[in-house]
Amino acid sequence: MLNISNDKYQKLLSIHQEKRLNIVNLDDLSFIEWEAIISSFRKLATEYNYANCSQQLIITEQLLTEQFRQELLNENPVLRLIEAIFCQATHSKYHLMHIKKMGLKQFSYTDQCIGFAAISLALGLPLAADKSTGQVVWDIMDRKEKKASYQTFSEGKGEADYHTDTAFYEKPVRNFALHCIKPAECGGGVNRFCNAAALRQKLIRDPEHAWIVKTLTGIPATFRVPSSFTHHKENECIDAFIFGDDVPVRFRLDSIHKGHELKYGRQNNELLKAIDALMHIVDNPDNMLKMRLEEDAAVFINNYEVLHYRDDFMDPSRHLMRIWIK
């Protein structure tokens, strides 16, 4: 790990704890020379035969290898600094890293994608959000035109219940990041975050609630893998504990409902009772933090420990970008 004791760098960040969440704050990254990073990224993509220098660069998981990551960070020392901050945050068991201002607002859509991907590479390698194209930057916006039989949370305006991302993968993504291009003007679309791993530790010591943890560590949930995420079978399911060993928390209720229906033809009521009890505790104001991402802000989320939720919203122009980080 790099030494980031230098004053200049320490001024960049502050750390605080709120509602059991360790939060790293990076106030303002607009000092970064984004033009240099974007041009370096485009040059490397061209060398890797993934793009010409046009605006049409598609940022894929195949492009963003460890070698690409190392070359980009070597060419841009500021990304090494961000890597050191992220590394320290990871070692300090962070839950959220909140960047209040990225400094990308004035750039084109593609260049904002590049800037967001570049900063995410400082934490790790991305996982494709779209299996067919390999694209890693996913637009979270209302897609009224999409006639999918199953619309994901990121494609609609409705409430997104507490969940972890990629809960239905054998190995869910360890982190993910959101970058706000345009918040909802109606005031909706506010996120809530709960450190469910800490709550698990608290509840197991509480005689009244220990049964919840015992149920969620003792009965595996069957998650249905959405068809757009499967490689092989049509009706793929995985069995995993909501409170596991390697992955402390994984949860996605609609996937569990579908998985149990598919595998057993019925729900497991004991499991659902424990989930329901947990969700009541999770959404207690003492246990969750509300956060509205402002324009040009970003947040990195520890997806192995933190459950997240999003309010519904009316404003169809709300637009966030998301990257999953392995």
Ligand SMILES: [Fe+2]
């Ligand atoms: Fe999510």
